[in-house]
Amino acid sequence: MGADVVLRARRTVVGGRETSASVHVRGERIVAVEAYDALVPEGARVVDLADDEVLLPGLVDSHVHVNEPGRTEWEGFASATRAAAAGGVTTIIDMPLNSIPPTVNVAALEEKRAVARDQAYVDVGFWGGAIPGNVPDLKPLFDEGVFGFKCFLLHSGVDEFPHLEPDQLEEAMRETGSLDALMIVHAEDSHAIDHAAAADGEEYDRFLHSRPRGAENLAIAQVIELARWTGARAHILHLSSSDALPMIRSARADGVRLTVETCPHYLSFTAEEIPDGATEFKCCPPIREAENRELLWGGLVEGAIDIVVTDHSPCTEDLKRFDTGDFGQAWGGIAGLQVGLAAVWTGARQRGHALTDVVRWMATGPADQTGLTDRGRIEPGAMANFAVFAPDEAFTVEISHLHHKNPVSAYAGRTLTGVVRQTWLHGTPVDLDADPRGRLLTRGQS
Structure with a gap:
């Protein structure tokens, strides 16, 4: 041929x-x-x-907050997809918040697609949102090609995307189960966090105790049982509590249809190293202790955790409250789309893992999870999406070299190993100085 x-x-x-x-x-x-x-x-x-270069399949990042329209000053499709391409990511799936309107009905999806269409430097798909009262919107959204539905079990951080109470989550999961659609869940229990210590102030340890592991564990147990009762597919977003790994293993052994992700920042940073007032490290759930980090690595290697995605969640510099260093007031989110591959590879090689593992966690796994099975792999019939990667070249992260919109990064000043020298999309190298060539994706169609 x-x-x-x-x-x-x-x-x-x-x-x-x-x-x-x-x-x-x-x-x-x-x-x-x-x-x-x-x-x-x-x-x-x-x-x-x-x-000194390795040819990798282009990465698939199924957890990205682009925020456009409505909060384009935080991020936008042009800046986010440029950052993705610079980091070897050739496909992203956009979260249904923090855009205005959120992607909770077909009209909002169409509005988001119209904005994204001519700006994307990589391919872009969309998650729908599950919020109180929109169960009738889930099937129309699914029919329009969203990759599944995201919900929160506590306040999402933005009022226009309210969280689901337990009975509402069950109702939504019965609907997604009937569609065989994936429900992806921000799993922290609202009542447990309501009773935790307040987060106000500069002390990172105080913030950490305001989002305890128990709140995460409790919510994950709830999701597991609802998935068991309803037969629906469920996915735990951004796992940070290693305590939940035994129940995840047990649920899977029982046949519960459950998948789990974690993020580069949970595998890279530790609570012990975060200075007080360093709100660039604030995310929810939080970065936890060094022992917890190593247990997350263990869960990833054994397969209890399926994939690694960035949860790229940027904001404007002022929202991080560097003026006060107050963790209670700062926006929670880490912008890691451009450096996710290098961050994970840096940690993986230190622990004796191979590039084949990183590809499984960050390319093949997310592609399979979203049904984009002709991506995230190098094989006949697959899309010719590649990352040309120099795994032994080290660099120090400089804010000025990042393509996302705002100069905020938890990785700033950190030395990482592994440089993406070129990214290919649809059989051609990506040129960030040319017009964007990315496409909008629908579920079941590449």
Whole structure:
């Protein structure tokens, strides 16, 4: 079968292993994966990777807050997708908040798609939202191609996206179960947090105790039981409490349809190293202790945690309240879309894990979770989306080099290992100085 382009790499992640290969591309898709020195089809252009580069599939990040329309000063489709491309991410799925309107009905979805259509440097899909009273909107949204539905079990941080009480969550999950749609849950129990210590002030330890592990554990147990009763598919967002791992394992052993994610910041940072007043580290649920971090790594390696996604949740500089350093008042969210791959690889290699593991956690796994099974892998028939990655090159994160809109990053000044030198989308390198070529995706359609 003919090819337009052949990418040759001494190191390529293919089929869960690292090998030398030549990847043959025709149009937008991979048509063959051959030996490194295989015959090049007549007329094909050859792209040889450097000896220190590895060809990876483009990453899929299924947890990104773009915030446009409505809070475009926080982030927007142009800036977010530029950051994604710079970080080797070729597909993002946008969360239904913090945009205004939130994506809780078809009209809001259409408004968001209209804004995103001509701005995306990578491919973009959308989650719908489940809020009180919108169960009748879930099927129409699903029919329109959202990848599933997000809900909160406590205040979301924005009033236009209210949380579900337990009876409302059950009602929504019975509906998503009938659709075989995925319900993705911000799992912290509102009543437990209402009774926890207040978060006000500069002390990180005080903020940490305002979002206790118990609140997360309790909510996850509730989601598990509702998934068990309803038969619905459930996904736990941004797991930060390692205490929940035993019940996750037990639920799966019982056949509960449950998947789990964690994020680069939970695998990278520890509560002990966060200075008081350093509100760039505030996120919810919070970054916890070093021992907890290592247990999360263990859960990831054993498979209790399925995927790693960024939960890219940026805001304007003033909302982080650097003027006061007050964790109670600062917006909770970490902008990590551009550096997620490097952050996870830095931690993974320190613990003896391979690039094949990182690809499973950040590319193949999220692609499979969202049904985009022709992404996140290098194989015939897959989209020709790639990241050219230099795994041994170190760099220090500088705010000025990040493409997201606001100069706020928990990673600023941190030395990471692994540089994305080029990102390919649809068989062609992404050019951030050219017009964007990303597409809007619907469930079941690439």
